[in-house]
Amino acid sequence: MKPILQTEGLSRSFSVGGGFLQAPRKLQAVDSVDLVLNPGDVLGIVGESGCGKSTLARLLLGLLKPSSGRVLLGGVDLQALGPGELSKRVQPVFQDPYSSLNPRRSIADIVALPLEVHGLGNPAQRRRQAIDMLERVGLSSRHADNRPGQLSGGQRQRVAIARALVMKPELVICDEPTSALDMSVQAQILNLLLELRREFNLSYVFISHNLAVVEHVATSVAVMYLGKVVEQADSAELFKQPRHPYTQALLASVLTPEPGLGIPDTGLGLAFPDPLHPPSGCPFHPRCPQRMDLCASLIPTLGKVAGSSAALSCHLHPSNPVQGDRP
Ligand SMILES: Nc1ncnc2c1ncn2[C@@H]1O[C@H](COP(=O)(O)OP(=O)(O)OP(=O)(O)O)[C@@H](O)[C@H]1O
Numbered sequence: 001m002k003p004i005l006q007t008e009g010l011s012r013s014f015s016v017g018g019g020f021l022q023a024p025r026k027l028q029a030v031d032s033v034d035l036v037l038n039p040g041d042v043l044g045i046v047g048e049s050g051c052g053k054s055t056l057a058r059l060l061l062g063l064l065k066p067s068s069g070r071v072l073l074g075g076v077d078l079q080a081l082g083p084g085e086l087s088k089r090v091q092p093v094f095q096d097p098y099s100s101l102n103p104r105r106s107i108a109d110i111v112a113l114p115l116e117v118h119g120l121g122n123p124a125q126r127r128r129q130a131i132d133m134l135e136r137v138g139l140s141s142r143h144a145d146n147r148p149g150q151l152s153g154g155q156r157q158r159v160a161i162a163r164a165l166v167m168k169p170e171l172v173i174c175d176e177p178t179s180a181l182d183m184s185v186q187a188q189i190l191n192l193l194l195e196l197r198r199e200f201n202l203s204y205v206f207i208s209h210n211l212a213v214v215e216h217v218a219t220s221v222a223v224m225y226l227g228k229v230v231e232q233a234d235s236a237e238l239f240k241q242p243r244h245p246y247t248q249a250l251l252a253s254v255l256t257p258e259p260g261l262g263i264p265d266t267g268l269g270l271a272f273p274d275p276l277h278p279p280s281g282c283p284f285h286p287r288c289p290q291r292m293d294l295c296a297s298l299i300p301t302l303g304k305v306a307g308s309s310a311a312l313s314c315h316l317h318p319s320n321p322v323q324g325d326r327p
């Protein structure tokens with residue numbers, strides 16, 4: 001099967017700080033990420049606040065350029081696709097339905113805007129299509145002339161989903177799409193996304209710090225730590241048999257629906273490391289309950305686990321090749 005989305009050595013750094021007599025520092029937000037998403041699958045991306053999930057989402061959407069590596073959509077480098085073609089095929093659903101919808105426009109106009117931008121149909125046709133899509137996501141035509149401020153959080157997220165789907169994309173990048181919503185509404189939105197996936201033949205990248213949410217929707221999962229993927233496996237396998245000590249800690253942690261808080265109690269003691277001063281060796285070693293001497297000096301690389309769907313970046317796994325000393 002040809003992947004719908006693939007990343008190869010995808011990396012992005014930011015230059016931060018700097019000023020009078022101070023050189024700016026490099027912050028490696030996404031570091032050599034290799035991912036594959038097959039048609040119809042849902043790739044979950046999990047990890048604590050600041051591990052690089054949203055930066056990865058913006059790279060996949062073409063909103064940020066990689067510092068190195070590339071993103072392939074249907075085998076074609078994103079950089080080679082025009083913005084028009086890209087937005088037809090890949091659409092985002094972001095966390096915050098409050099700020100991502102123009103407060104001054106009507107709901108029907110908001111959903112019809114992508115059609116207008118692509119010059120599709122006349123105003124009446126576009127309004128009809130927008131209303132059809134609103135009905136499909138569980139709103140009714142009587143919401144068409146409302147403004148976003150007149151809707152609940154869950155309804156606004158339905159509008160954002162309708163807007164993402166009106167162009168019939170192949171791929172939807174969801175970045176914490178339910179994190180700002182009440183628990184009961186979260187479940188409704190997740191189930192809606194799953195229904196729409198079947199109906200519209202969609203594939204999703206689904207980013208969340210909430211593992212319970214990811215377990216519900218994802219077919220495969222990548223766990224990120226400090227910009228790197230440390231474990232990746234089919235969802236069923238990852239939740240049944242987490243291998244990386246970080247994944248094990250995440251699964252044992254108390255989950256929170258609060259966005260931006262990360263994972264409150266990972267049982268790992270130390271806080272998430274400062275990305276401007278990343279630890280030597282394995283980036284997880286200062287917090288790892290199973291660290292060994294070599295973990296402080298040798299960077300593990302992601303290696304396949306024989307006889308399973310998993311790939312793992314951890315020295316505890318004997319078959320894993322070692323890259324060498326960190327300079
Ligand atoms: N434009 C930017 N300039 C400088 N640093 C940035 C920029 N965008 C992101 N970062 C940094 O990159 C790292 C990853 O940020 P990112 O927003 O991707 O994390 P995240 O996993 O989405 O976190 P959260 O769960 O809180 O949304 C952070 O240390 C962040 O401060």
Ligand SMILES: [Mg+2]
Binds near residue numbers: 053054055175
């Ligand atoms: Mg984020």
